[in-house]
Every structure is written in structure tokens, then in C-alpha cells.
Ligand SMILES: CCCCCCCC/C=C\CCCCCCCC(=O)SCCNC(=O)CCNC(=O)[C@H](O)C(C)(C)COP(=O)(O)OP(=O)(O)OC[C@H]1O[C@@H](n2cnc3c(N)ncnc32)[C@H](O)[C@@H]1OP(=O)(O)O
């Protein structure tokens with residue numbers, strides 16, 4: 001039987017979401033580990049004044065592709081950008097491109113989605129559900145299609161505590177919802193969204209659940225696989241440790257904590273933090289593509305791609321390792337020393353939000369105003385609180401996923417493929433991974449130079465000294481106010497001072513005697 005790289009040799013692969021976080025890693029891995037792949041067709045839209053060609057060529061210049069570039073400087077010849085806007089009818093692909101894709105595509109990876117938690121329902125439905133439906137329609141016309149892999153999320157069914165590798169009945173019939181929202185005014189849709197999404201926390205998980213059902217409904221004769229990653233984090237090993245390029249999920253939280261901005265967050269110390277490195281997800285996705293095409297399972301397989309049941313690590317441990325990593329490798333120009341704590345208690349968290357977020361922000365903004373600058377800290381904190389409120393649902397509880405298909409797939413691989421497309425998370429050393437993750441946020445998200453670390457450490461020492469001075473002044477000030485106003489405080493003060501005095505005299509007398 002063909003190995004994974006042998007299978008992809010000579011194949012034409014269609015990828016949606018190829019410019020996104022996971023899509024880029026997928027493109028890179030295919031080019032590097034399956035060098036005989038024929039062509040990668042990326043469905044890309046023009047964005048922010050850049051043509052799709054420009055976007056793809058910029059993407060290929062990214063550091064992520066350094067290793068591929070070394071192996072094959074002409075790798076860009078294998079990438080074919082196809083103009084497409086997934087929210088438009090027919091995915092806005094030109095008739096010529098449709099014809100071309102229908103004639104040659106062998107395998108589809110559908111990664112595109114809106115992953116925003118605050119996406120208006122109509123848009124999330126259009127992109128996550130309708131675009132999936134349209135892509136499946138296109139796939140049905142492809143004459144040589146061997147597999148269709150849909151990327152979902154392990155949290156599509158987060159309203160359940162135990163999540164099996166099956167497609168659950170949808171909360172609503174997608175077709176009916178699409179019809180309903182078509183004529184509805186945006187304001188009304190916004191008002192009824194909480195009722196519609198019910199016990200799910202956001203439109204993202206809701207529409208991803210609907211998308212899975214659409215995939216099942218529209219499957220027809222296609223060979224389909226569904227990959228459900230949990231919280232996708234920086235790379236573990238490939239193409240190099242710690243690669244990450246965005247603020248999504250925990251990355252933004254880590255950065256905010258490393259910069260000393262985030263000091264408190266609601267999370268359950270003992271809940272499993274189901275992070276999964278992006279390279280693990282992509283290796284499993286490519287293996288799932290191979291398995292779906294070669295073995296053609298009778299029913300579509302769902303792969304829960306998670307770590308919690310295999311190699312669990314908890315939010316409390318994450319907090320500890322993130323903090324100690326940022327103390328060893330500080331971020332530049334931190335606002336305060338990194339010292340974030342997680343708590344599940346609402347009141348304790350509110351207290352620290354007030355004392356450690358709002359109060360310093362107010363003070364700093366006051367300082368900016370007094371020095372003729374524009375205040376900004378309160379605005380940053382408001383944005384941070386908004387983001388954190390949306391994430392806390394996932395950090396305050398845990399879930400159990402069945403990941404038997406992940407094991408089954410691993411057992412199907414040759415020993416060589418198990419190394420090249422490693423998704424065995426039992427080998428993951430969490431402290432080392434978190435350290436590389438934090439360094440990755442510094443290097444690749446914030447574009448900070450590692451050679452500036454001594455200056456960053458010096459800055460943290462300065463912040464510590466400012467804090468000590470501030471705390472001392474504060475204590476002296478409070479005490480001074482107390483003494484001025486209360487007889488009891490004055491008595492205590494005289495008592496303590498005379499005690500110190502007596503102790504000093506005793507010490508001096510005894511040291512004169514011994515001499
Ligand atoms: C000390 C450690 C303690 C440990 C505790 C850690 C707890 C971690 C907790 C729980 C993680 C669980 C996560 C569950 C995941 C589920 C899995 C999946 O299936 S999907 C993937 C998940 N998807 C998202 O993560 C989208 C979340 N993001 C959003 O929905 C939006 O970005 C939102 C609402 C948070 C903000 O929206 P806006 O409109 O205010 O801002 P905008 O346009 O997105 O970004 C503006 C700027 O802010 C940065 N930014 C975005 N998110 C940030 C963040 N979280 N922290 C800091 N900056 C952030 C952006 O890069 C951007 O910067 P520029 O203006 O371009 O320079």
C-alpha cells in the first residue's frame with residue numbers, strides 16, 4: 001500500500017483557507033513532505049487592497065516556508081491561486097476555473113471559516129455553512145475526486161460533556177434557518193441570535209455544528225473525512241518549534257499576560273486545557289486525506305483531534321509555565337512584570353480586575369494626559385476584557401472527547417509515516433512546548449528580536465523597582481493618614497516604635513558586652 005507521500009505524488013489538491021493559520025501550515029507540509037505533489041489550488045480572495053496573486057506571493061515569502069524554499073527554491077510553481085469569495089453564489093469562481101478544477105482536482109481540504117466568536121449569525125452561516133454546501137456541490141462535479149476533508153472544531157458540540165466521533169443531530173435544520181435569515185433584517189437576527197444558538201456560547205460553534213450536518217447530508221458518493229481539532233496552538237516540531245502568527249485562542253491571552261497587561265482571568269485551574277499543536281493537526285489531516293482516499297471507509301469518519309484524553313495538561317499548569325517562560329524570556333517594553341493568576345471565583349476575579357487592571361490603567365492614562373499624550377490604556381483593557389469574556393467559556397470547564405479514530409489512523413501508518421506525519425501527542429512534553437510557544441509569540445507574532453532579551457530583562461528589573469518604591473510610598477502614606485486621624489493608630493505606632501527602640505538598645509548593649 002502507498003505511503004502518504006507516495007499517495008499525494010502526482011495529485012492535484014484544492015485548499016480553501018490556504019492563507020489562514022492552519023491553511024499555511026498545510027500548504028507548507030504538503031510541499032515539504034510530499035514533494036511530488038502535482039499542484040496546490042488555493043481558493044483566495046483579494047483583501048485589503050491586495051490582489052490574490054500578491055497575497056499568495058507574500059505568503060510564500062513568509063519564514064514558515066524557509067525549509068521548503070531551501071529544499072526547492074521553485075516551490076511556488078506548484079501553487080495555483082484561484083480567485084474565490086466563498087460568501088458569493090458559486091463561490092465566485094470563474095467558469096474557466098470551475099472547468100479546470102472539475103477536470104483535475106483529486107483531493108479537497110476545506111479549512112476556510114470565520115472563527116470569530118462575535119461574528120453576526122448571518123455572516124457565520126454564509127461562510128461556515130452555505131460555503132461548505134456550495135463547495136460540496138462543486139466537489140460532486142469533480143471527475144477525479146478521491147477525498148474531501150472538512151475541518152471542523154472539537155467544540156462544535158460543546159453543549160455536550162462527552163463528545164463522540166459522530167455527527168450529532170443539528171440544533172436546527174440548516175435549510176430552514178437559511179430560508180428564515182434570508183429575508184430577516186440584521187437587527188432582528190441580532191435580537192434572536194441568543195435564542196437560536198441556545199446552549200452554545202457563540203455563532204462560531206453553532207454554525208460549525210450545522211456545517212458538519214450539511215457535510216453529512218450532501219455527502220452523496222463522496223469519500224468524506226471530518227477533522228475536529230480542539231484549541232489549535234503554535235507548532236510543536238514542524239517546520240520549527242513555536243511557529244504561530246495570530247492572536248486567536250490562548251495566544252492573545254499569553255501575549256497579554258507576557259506584556260504584564262493581563263493579571264487575572266477566570267479559568268478553572270484543574271480543568272484540562274485541550275491545546276493541540278498546529279503541526280499535529282495538519283499531520284493528522286493529511287493522514288486522514290490519505291486514509292479516506294485509499295481505504296474509502298463506508299461511513300464518513302470523524303477524527304476528534306484532541307490531547308486531553310491522551311496527555312492531559314491543565315489550565316493551572318499552563319498559567320505556571322507561561323508565567324515562568326515570560327520571566328525567563330521577557331517580551332519587549334512590558335507594561336508591568338508578568339504575573340497573571342487564574343481563578344474560578346467570580347468575585348475574586350472582579351476584585352483583581354479592579355485593582356490590577358482598571359486602577360493601573362486609570363493611573364497610566366492620567367500620566368499620559370498630564371504629559372500631553374493621548375490616553376490609551378483603558379481602551380486596551382476594554383478590548384482585552386471583551387476578548388477574555390468570549391474565551392472564558394472554554395477555560396472554565398472541560399470536556400471529554402473520544403479519540404479512537406486518531407489511534408486507529410496512527411495504527412494504519414507505516415513506521416516511516418508515523419515519524420514524518422507525527423500526531424502521537426503522548427510524546428508531547430508540555431513544559432517544553434509552552435516555552436517554545438511563548439518564544440514563538442515573541443518572535444513570530446510580535447516580531448521582537450531575541451537579542452533584545454537582556455534589555456527586556458533590565459526593563460523588568462526597572463518595573464520591579466518602581467513597584468517596590470510605589471508600594472513603600474503607598475504604605476507610608478496610608479499609615480500617615482491613619483496616624484493623623486486615629487488615636488488607636490497613634491498608640492500602636494508608639495508601641496511599635498518603642499519596641500523597636502528597646503530591641504535596638506538591647507542588641508547594642510549585648511554586642512558591647514560580647515566585645
Ligand atoms: C497566563 C495564562 C493563563 C491561561 C489561561 C488561558 C486561557 C485561554 C482561554 C481559552 C482559549 C479557548 C479558545 C477556544 C477555542 C475554540 C477552538 C476553535 O474552534 S476556533 C479558534 C478560536 N477563535 C478565536 O480564538 C477567535 C477569537 N477572537 C475573536 O472572536 C475576536 O478577535 C474578538 C471578539 C476577541 C476581538 O474582536 P475585535 O473586533 O475587538 O478585534 P479584532 O479585529 O479581532 O482584533 C483587533 C486587534 O486586536 C488583536 N487581538 C485579537 N484578539 C486578541 C486577543 N485575544 N488578545 C490580544 N489582542 C488580540 C488583533 O490581532 C488586532 O490587532 P491589529 O489591530 O490587527 O494590530
Ligand SMILES: NC(=O)C1=CN([C@@H]2O[C@H](COP(=O)(O)OP(=O)(O)OC[C@H]3O[C@@H](n4cnc5c(N)ncnc54)[C@H](OP(=O)(O)O)[C@@H]3O)[C@@H](O)[C@H]2O)C=CC1
Nearest residue numbers: 017018019020021022085086087111112113152153229232
Ligand atoms: N484556530 C483554531 O484554534 C481552530 C480552528 N479550527 C478550524 O480550522 C479551520 C482553519 O482555522 P484557522 O486557520 O485558525 O482560521 P484563520 O482565520 O486563520 O483562516 C481562515 C481562512 O479562511 C479564509 N476565508 C475566510 N473568509 C473567506 C471568504 N469569504 N472567502 C474566501 N476565503 C475566506 C481566510 O482567508 P483570508 O486570508 O482572505 O481572510 C483564511 O484563509 C477553520 O475551519 C476553523 O473552524 C478548529 C479548531 C480550532
